[in-house]
Amino acid sequence: PPLFANLPLLPADPILDLGRVFAIDNRPHKINLGIGVYLDEQGVTPIMAAVAEAEARVETAEDTKAYLPPRSVPGFADNIARLALGQDSDLPGSGRLGVIQTPGGCGALGVSGGLMRRSGIKTVVMGTPTWSNHRPVYTAAGLAVRMIPYLDRATGGVDFAGYRAAVEQLGPDDVLLLHGACHNPTGVDLSPEQIDIIADIAAARGFLPMIDTAYHGLAHGLDADAYILRSFAQRVPELLISYSCSKNFGLYRERTGALIAIGKSPDRAAVLESHMLDLAREFYSMAPAHGALIVADILGSPELEANWRSELATMQRSIQARRNLLADALEKTEVGDSLSYVRDQNGMFSLLPLSPEQTQRMRDTHAVHMAASGRINVCGIRADNVDYLAGALASTMI
Numbered sequence: 574p575p576l577f578a579n580l581p582l583l584p585a586d587p588i589l590d591l592g593r594v595f596a597i598d599n600r601p602h603k604i605n606l607g608i609g610v611y612l613d614e615q616g617v618t619p620i621m622a623a624v625a626e627a628e629a630r631v632e633t634a635e636d637t638k639a640y641l642p643p644r645s646v647p648g649f650a651d652n653i654a655r656l657a658l659g660q661d662s663d664l665p666g667s668g669r670l671g672v673i674q675t676p677g678g679c680g681a682l683g684v685s686g687g688l689m690r691r692s693g694i695k696t697v698v699m700g701t702p703t704w705s706n707h708r709p710v711y712t713a714a715g716l717a718v719r720m721i722p723y724l725d726r727a728t729g730g731v732d733f734a735g736y737r738a739a740v741e742q743l744g745p746d747d748v749l750l751l752h753g754a755c756h757n758p759t760g761v762d763l764s765p766e767q768i769d770i771i772a773d774i775a776a777a778r779g780f781l782p783m784i785d786t787a788y789h790g791l792a793h794g795l796d797a798d799a800y801i802l803r804s805f806a807q808r809v810p811e812l813l814i815s816y817s818c819s820k821n822f823g824l825y826r827e828r829t830g831a832l833i834a835i836g837k838s839p840d841r842a843a844v845l846e847s848h849m850l851d852l853a854r855e856f857y858s859m860a861p862a863h864g865a866l867i868v869a870d871i872l873g874s875p876e877l878e879a880n881w882r883s884e885l886a887t888m889q890r891s892i893q894a895r896r897n898l899l900a901d902a903l904e905k906t907e908v909g910d911s912l913s914y915v916r917d918q919n920g921m922f923s924l925l926p927l928s929p930e931q932t933q934r935m936r937d938t939h940a941v942h943m944a945a946s947g948r949i950n951v952c953g954i955r956a957d958n959v960d961y962l963a964g965a966l967a968s969t970m971i
């Protein structure tokens with residue numbers, strides 16, 4: 574048979590395709606709640622000033638494009654571990670950390686999948702719903718995926734009784750995939766008390782936690798958002814963390830991230846890091862340097878780091894302001910009470926209780942674009958479109 578004849582044409586990724594559909598909508602009042610990037614109040618995804626400054630310094634200093642060490646560009650991996658685990662963590666000095674730079678958070682997830690398969694893990698367990706790329710990444714690594722309860726759609730909070738009961742059944746063949754702060758797509762995070770309970774269960778049952786961290790700093794700030802990482806790191810012997818710099822450094826297209834492995838002992842950490850490097854070599858050899866050089870420059874300079882932290886805090890407040898705008902506008906409609914949770918959820922995303930038909934109607938009738946799942950990015954909300962949006966939601970939901 575002709576080569577590749579057995580491959581069907583695949584549809585475009587529905588979330589990535591939303592941007593194209595939005596661009597060709599010529600209604601002037603259109604609203605884009607579909608995208609997966611941060612936007613400021615002017616609708617711009619800015620280059621952070623600290624990033625621009627570091628980028629200029631990196632470009633001035635760069636005098637060759639020869640390879641850099643495959644583990645990490647100088648100063649990147651260790652600083653990301655410090656950011657994730659905290660300035661005063663004793664893990665970096667303990668030898669129990671394996672860290673490699675990866676092409677974004679997705680690269681880290683891919684390498685983690687390979688590591689799990691090599692370790693004999695069978696199943697990756699995920700709360701429902703989860704980010705649409707989680708299942709494909711781990712299925713591609715040859716692992717089974719199992720869904721357990723997470724979101725309580727009635728309250729817009731966590732179904733903690735259901736989640737906890739399912740987690741109590743896990744064992745050493747399993748990985749529990751958790752989200753760092755700002756759950757995608759729901760905006761619903763575990764509370765610190767709930768995190769401690771799940772981490773204690775992980776320690777007792779012996780399953781491996783894997784924490785996908787893609788929005789560090791965008792819920793309640795860098796330290797508060799790292800609670801989940803630090804609580805698990807204290808309680809379990811071994812832990813994986815994927816870390817994306819796409820959102821909190823605004824480096825999306827530069828493909829910048831890390832995979833952090835905490836091992837039971839320094840020997841075990843060395844084994845883990847050696848396999849992470851080997852898997853990276855299989856997939857893509859080594860991660861792109863540019864974004865990681867920028868992050869290393871920022872985190873290597875106390876002054877630039879302080880500037881970056883303050884810009885990140887501004888982004889976080891701006892997201893919260895957009896949530897408040899939406900919640901205030903909804904309160905003036907019939908659906909305000911049932912959606913009041915949008916005020917308290919974290920990060921850019923909330924999952925609204927709309928059916929695919931209703932999201933279609935939002936687009937066709939009201940020019941409001943969002944994912945078919947009902948996921949919205951609150952960064953599409955502005956003071957001058959929020960009342961229109963609330964009205965469109967109310968008329969569609971009733």
Ligand code: PMP
Binds near residue numbers: 609757818
């Ligand atoms: N995990 C989650 C939950 C995400 O939302 C994202 C970004 N959309 C990622 C990982 C990875 O992002 P990237 O590969 O662009 O760093």
